[in-house]
Amino acid sequence: MPRPLNSAVIQCVISAGIMLTASTGHAADTNAKFAVRGPGASSCAAYLASANKPADHERFASWLLGYASARNRAEPSTYDFIPTDAGQDFPNIVSVVCKNRLEDTLEAAASKAINALAPLRQTDASPLVDVNADGQMVQVREQALRRLQQALIGKKFYNGAADGAPSAQFIAALKKFQRSESLPATGLPNIDTFIRAILKR
Structure with a gap:
């Protein structure tokens, strides 16, 4: 089960527009569209509904951690976007983003969460x-x-x-x-x- 976060804290950061510090990526077709595979193509509403279904929630959380890993690999000067326990915190931050964007895909919400966290990113590996x-x-x-x-x-x-x-x-x-x-x-x-x-x- 996800650990509740102080959603007001996260919303104030996202609402302030801090999320636009990371690159938005360029891997897309000429119309800036790309295919999203697996649970990331589901809606935010479906992701939030999974909170009370452990098996479903685990599937979504696993996809989110893979997404975060891919963004770590793709972004320059980035070891990790998340300074804390990503296993809990990143899925919870995405939940906060999703609460106001129920029709967005999980991938879009995850991208917004990563961009919001960009100023916290660690540039190098450390113990x-x-x-x-x-x-x-x-x-x-x-x-x-x-x-x-x-x-x-x-x-x-x-x-x-x-x-x-x-x-x-x-x-x-x-x-x-x-x-x-x-x-x-x-x-x-x-x-x-x-x-x-x-x-x-």
């Missing part, structure tokens, strides 16, 4: 870092963690180093920032926190 807070743990790429730390330094929430190490000082600063944004103060660098810290203007 996974375990971030522990209050008995919970997530893994994020070191490069992504450094960018989040730098954003919190710029917003005056954190006065440590942007070194990609999840210190106790950083976890405390992250909780303080999350509270200021009316997000759950988990101390974990989740996708909502990345969006608010780096994409929100």
Whole structure:
């Protein structure tokens, strides 16, 4: 089952037009059309309806992760568009996009989600870092963690180093920032926190 995201956070980024930073691709016919295979050709409405049908939802989520991988490969200077656990977060972000675009294909919604996340993309491979807070743990790429730390330094929430190490000082600063944004103060660098810290203007 998908983990609920703060859809207002994601919608504010998408509505602000930040999604137009990645290339839209050029592999199409002379009318800018191309074939979409598999679940990506389904409507957003069908994707959202799959949330209560685990087998169907897994099929859609698997297609979405393949789509994200293909975009990682195709886009220049991109290791990964998604700084967090793509297995949960990317399908959930696509769900948020789909809620206002029920007639769009899943592929179109996935493209909009990738474009919205483009400013968060990691340009190079970096090791996974375990971030522990209050008995919970997530893994994020070191490069992504450094960018989040730098954003919190710029917003005056954190006065440590942007070194990609999840210190106790950083976890405390992250909780303080999350509270200021009316997000759950988990101390974990989740996708909502990345969006608010780096994409929100």
